[in-house]
Amino acid sequence: MDSYERVHESLISLGMDTIEHTIDNYLENARDKSIMEILDHLLSEEVKSKLSKRYDTKLKYAGFPFRKTMEEFDFPFQRSIDKSVIDDLMTLRFMHNKENMVFLGPPGVGKTHLSVALK
């Protein structure tokens, strides 16, 4: 087995799918780059893709009824909510402090929307 094949086999064994898929093409166009720059780029892309997959899996298992973002929440429409309180919750400081957070209010006012958007 030559080094080309061994590199690809090792990447597959290590589950580094992103590098495995992109390394050939990237190396073709990276002749002016240093080894460190090449490693930096390839590993960064692998980490990015792994983190994104982990994030998607966590979201799936969270079992949210829908996905909504804070940007989609109409604060001027919902006058009873103080945006600065939500901004503070968005820092997730309450999790760090092991505090609970509960939204109270009548049906359909956005409690679940705000809950799933907290991230």
Ligand SMILES: Nc1ncnc2c1ncn2[C@@H]1O[C@H](COP(=O)(O)OP(=O)(O)OP(=O)(O)O)[C@@H](O)[C@H]1O
């Ligand atoms: N201020 C708002 N801006 C944008 N969308 C809103 C707003 N308030 C409610 N919605 C939308 O209305 C729908 C109902 O909101 P949500 O499910 O969050 O209400 P809820 O308070 O959790 O209701 P329930 O008490 O029935 O569980 C969702 O699609 C949500 O995105």
Ligand SMILES: [Mg+2]
């Ligand atoms: Mg709800």
